[in-house]
Amino acid sequence: MSEEEKKERLEKLTGAHVFWASLVGSSYDLGIMNQAIIVPAMKATAQRLVLHQMYKNLLPKFNPQDSLDINIKKALDALNEYLQFANHYNVSITQENSKMIATINIRKDSCMFCPVGVGGGPVDTSVCPYPPLFSTYFDVLAKNTLSFLTPKMKKEEKGYMKKEPQDCIMSFIFEEDDAFKSIYEILKSSVEKIQTTIENALKDGVISEEELWDRNYIPIENTNPQKYKTKFTDFMKK
CATH class of the missing domain: 3.30.1380 (Muramoyl-pentapeptide Carboxypeptidase; domain 2)
Known part of the structure; x- marks a missing residue:
């Protein structure tokens, strides 16, 4: 140098x-x-x-x-x-x-x-x-x-x-990275299924667009710690 x-x-x-x-x-x-x-x-x-x-x-x-x-x-x-x-x-x-x-x-x-x-x-x-x-x-x-x-x-x-x-x-x-690729494909497939389910539900009138964004949290009885539900969470549980 x-x-x-x-x-x-x-x-x-x-x-x-x-x-x-x-x-x-x-x-x-x-x-x-x-x-x-x-x-x-x-x-x-x-x-x-x-x-x-x-x-x-x-x-x-x-x-x-x-x-x-x-x-x-x-x-x-x-x-x-x-x-x-x-x-x-x-x-x-x-x-x-x-x-x-x-x-x-x-x-x-x-x-x-x-x-x-x-x-x-x-x-x-x-x-x-x-x-x-x-x-x-x-x-x-x-x-x-x-x-x-x-x-x-x-x-x-x-x-x-x-x-x-x-x-x-x-x-x-x-x-x-096969493991990362597999995780990505699983997540991608899951997102596509959720998206299709919601789109079909909106189309069939099972849930409205307003209800998708419902933030009216209703307390669920006899839960400790206290849990809440909305119209959207009820829909997703079906």
Whole structure:
């Protein structure tokens, strides 16, 4: 890394970057940071970041019309704008049978949260937070657009990342999520049945449109805790 590049990186570092890199580095040195801790912790962290991005209207969306590499690049760009996790990274896609594998290369000296990238401190690849962070993030975005794809972190010799002289490399295997697809199909079928039932009931005069929105709650006798009914709930019980 040139002196100019070092200066550029230092200028972009925030207190949060230094705090996190120092926390990871010192925890690793003390022997209390390992893969068994970082993976579930980062999965939970990613879900909270998603909720905050949703609240701030910053959460990106996968476009079913775009290729996987474009969607992942857009997702990473949005996450990087939000977190500023690295200055240099790229995405490539390969295919093995029905599986698509997304590989992300992050230039080691540009990482903004890693002790290696921030201060040059050595840590094991098994404690890198990015694979579980990215995996959970991609999974949420994919399911939000009903693409039925789910990413799995590719296992490497140490953890879910491998190091090259210049890059940190992590790969994610995208497969169709059969369980999620089945749940979606069940819910979709149920919604269609309810919609058909209500439409037929309106057509046959079994219930009126006003009664569908009835909010006149009538107490049900001999219930503890107290329960209530409306014309709509009576209709749905039939």
